[in-house]
Amino acid sequence: MGFNALPLILLLMSFIPIQSGLTKDLPKSSLTVTPDSHVFTGETVNLKCVIEDYSKWRWRNGLLYDWRNIWTPEWRYEWYEGTDSVMSQTSERYTVNKDTLTIRGATGSDQGQYWCRGQRDERPKSSQLSSAISLIMMVSLVVSPSRSQHFSSDSLFLSCEDQSNSAGWTVRRHTVRNTEDCSKQTGSTCRIVSLNTSDTGVYWCQSESGEKSHPQNITVHDGDVILLSSVDPVIEGDTLTLHCLHRSTNSSILRADFFKDGSLIQNQTKGEMNITNVSKSHEGFYYCKTERGQSLHSWISVREKKENNTGSEQHRDGDVILVSSVDPVIEGDTLTLHCLHRSTNSSILRADFYKDGSLVQNQTTGEMNIITVSKSHEGFYYCKTERGQSLHSWISVREKKENYTGSEQHGAQISVFNILTFLLAACPYLLCTVVLLLKCYRARDTSTEDQNQYAVTEEETSI
8 A cells, every 4th residue: 555645744734834814923023212203303213123922923733832942043123214115224324233223313304104023034034014103303493602691682593493394383482571482583483683681581492283392591691701511411421611701702711710509619710611521410500700790600401321222322412513613703703613523522523514505615624714704604504524413503793893993983973963962952941941031031121110110200299
């Protein structure tokens, strides 16, 4: 009797997974995002793909097998972006470490849907596609000049930016007076031509649906000294430099004492103080005091340093800023723009500089010089490097004032003009006074003449 192989074939076929409905039984994938799916420009975002245990993977014969007890090969993770299911490619900003996709220096182009799945060499060879997670780029409030303390009478420019679309966002503020839209607002921008102490308050961007950006404190000082911080907020381990700035020079004062929470912490021979390797203990209220005056108090916040799965540093904010040597700039001045990196606080070796969205210069030193500044140099500037891109900064150019002699003559002209104006304003009153005095004098003369005539008449009568 010949051997019948049919029963053996049927037995082996019972161990083959059902192809129809196979996706239903594949291990499920889920996708998580940190710190949040609402992302601010410049942030670092981590997407983590989690594949469920496949210990009870169901086969055609209905039996359950625990593959973990047999062999557990590692998963290879595939990442997809956009509705067209294009697999994300690793790059300088997109890096993959096992189950985590890291996006550094998020921009508007990173907004969209993401999902993942796992692949491997043994059964089960694939997981199901995860549900999609949508990254939504949030608008950031850009303040220029980029600092928290400002002099009264200076100008201030604020804008809502996300490098893709800021339509529908407005700049709002909360001051001692009330909560309102920023004055003199045009679309998603606001310019205050002459700051007043009443402009001190909290500013933020707000959408039509009520979403808000991170708030920023703006303090306006009518004194002659303000305190500037090199970075804000400060990350643990950073180097912090505090500058004591004078209104008339816009440069650090030669000598200044620095205070924290009311106590003197350092007196300097130059108007700046450095704190290396910042920790949470450095958080507090700071101010500086000089012979020319005292700054207002500024709160310096220190954020905890975060690490991603690779052990590398992760910052919630962008790592590149644009620094101007002087602000505001006077016509004829020399202006130097520095592209600064958070970790080094020094100029980056290579940076491209842009004005109003157009490339103006690419450098090998991370800085750009404009020798003789004119009004045509006024505009929005930012720098772009391999490590990221700075936010846009408004560089204002002021007209050069007259020299002392011209000013003195102008002041003399103003004095003469003021005197003439006063005399003209006082003339009607002086004229009325003179007329009244003349009338009184004439009335007095008339009365005297009548009395004299009466006396003469009496004499004649008596004679």
